[in-house]
Amino acid sequence: MKVNFDKIINRAETDCAKWETVMSETNSFVHERSGRFFGENASIPMWIADMDFPAPKEVVDALTARAKHGIYGYTESSLTYGPAVANWMKTRHGWDIHPEWIVTTPGIVPALAMLARAFVGAGEKVIIQPPVYYPFKSVLDFNEVEIAENQLINENGRYRMDFDDLERKARDPQTKMLILCNPHNPIGLVWARDELSRVAEICRANDVLVISDEIHADLTFQPFTPFGTIDANVIVCTAASKTFNLAGLATSNIIIPNASLREKFQTYLLRHALVDAGIFGSLATETAYTHGAYWLDQLLAYLSDTLDFMEKYFAKHMPQIRMIRPEGTYLVWLDCRALNMDAPSLHRFFSDRARVYLEQGAIFGTGGEGFLRMNIATPRKVVKEALRRMREAMDNVQ
Numbered sequence: 001m002k003v004n005f006d007k008i009i010n011r012a013e014t015d016c017a018k019w020e021t022v023m024s025e026t027n028s029f030v031h032e033r034s035g036r037f038f039g040e041n042a043s044i045p046m047w048i049a050d051m052d053f054p055a056p057k058e059v060v061d062a063l064t065a066r067a068k069h070g071i072y073g074y075t076e077s078s079l080t081y082g083p084a085v086a087n088w089m090k091t092r093h094g095w096d097i098h099p100e101w102i103v104t105t106p107g108i109v110p111a112l113a114m115l116a117r118a119f120v121g122a123g124e125k126v127i128i129q130p131p132v133y134y135p136f137k138s139v140l141d142f143n144e145v146e147i148a149e150n151q152l153i154n155e156n157g158r159y160r161m162d163f164d165d166l167e168r169k170a171r172d173p174q175t176k177m178l179i180l181c182n183p184h185n186p187i188g189l190v191w192a193r194d195e196l197s198r199v200a201e202i203c204r205a206n207d208v209l210v211i212s213d214e215i216h217a218d219l220t221f222q223p224f225t226p227f228g229t230i231d232a233n234v235i236v237c238t239a240a241s242k243t244f245n246l247a248g249l250a251t252s253n254i255i256i257p258n259a260s261l262r263e264k265f266q267t268y269l270l271r272h273a274l275v276d277a278g279i280f281g282s283l284a285t286e287t288a289y290t291h292g293a294y295w296l297d298q299l300l301a302y303l304s305d306t307l308d309f310m311e312k313y314f315a316k317h318m319p320q321i322r323m324i325r326p327e328g329t330y331l332v333w334l335d336c337r338a339l340n341m342d343a344p345s346l347h348r349f350f351s352d353r354a355r356v357y358l359e360q361g362a363i364f365g366t367g368g369e370g371f372l373r374m375n376i377a378t379p380r381k382v383v384k385e386a387l388r389r390m391r392e393a394m395d396n397v398q
């Protein structure tokens, strides 16, 4: 079945974060029913990571049929849920998992907070690798966990890990955990097997538990290596939410091969009575994993064509901005340092003058200043209009 990703769908009045709220200066969401993103002179929101595409038809049909049933009482996870997740991991990524390794949580960010509480004690440290998805830092801050930053090295647009620094930080006896982002948001890198093997080696030698956030694993333009195929002593955070645009259904699968780590996490969840998955989230996840592969293949081809277009457009019309083409994710990391603007001015320039609302690079932490992140998971016509506006705004100041 051919999917039409070109169709523009109005998301007004659906309480969607991307089109109806904005991130305030203090990093909280502010509802903006004021019409900033709708109507005449509206901005184009290309910030928070969800897509303007509807989920696969099979998912919509399954949810509609279930909704029409009308009874939404207490629900058990279906017997086919775990096998569907396992089958996806095997066929899509070559990772053999057992259904009993899966612990379902209402999202990965909540899982990260709970993992930090379950596995890291007072005064202990967690390594993160900025610039990185900003909730890594905020969940650790909220839980009063100390952060050790292992900053990524940007070598002429190509990022790599600083293994010497990682080793130094891992050797600190207070360091208990590393939160790895693979593929890495916001830089779009898919870590290579040898890089992940080195991470595994360092962490194992120093008794540092690896949490591998693989939420973007399906959205890759080159082969992806699940951390679990390198080292089974890992906690892997996965979901169908990013892949199939189901984030509002708040369902993720935390895959924990090691029985004692799993038991420790499950005990933590039980202690907080966090054990029931919602009806719709698990149904959508299972349906997407069972019937959605064709849809994802077409999505990746569509995004790849958009990236081809963007690459040429930036090179030709906005060479001052360096587009770092993602190997994974639908998020494009734009190096705007040549524009010489501080972080707030850079964001304001594009949101006010171009009416394109991008994510500020600086919120991803150290190394993010001077960058912007652009979410391109929207019909190509919208991407083209955003680029046209950005170019016009830049032309007008030169």
Ligand SMILES: Cc1ncc(COP(=O)(O)O)c(C=O)c1O
Pocket (backbone or CB within 6 Å): 049, 106, 107, 108, 109, 110, 133, 181, 185, 213, 215, 216, 239, 241, 247, 251, 252
């Ligand atoms: C790396 C990463 N982890 C987690 C999330 C969000 O996960 P959830 O919606 O399941 O909390 C995102 C969303 O953009 C992300 O980029």
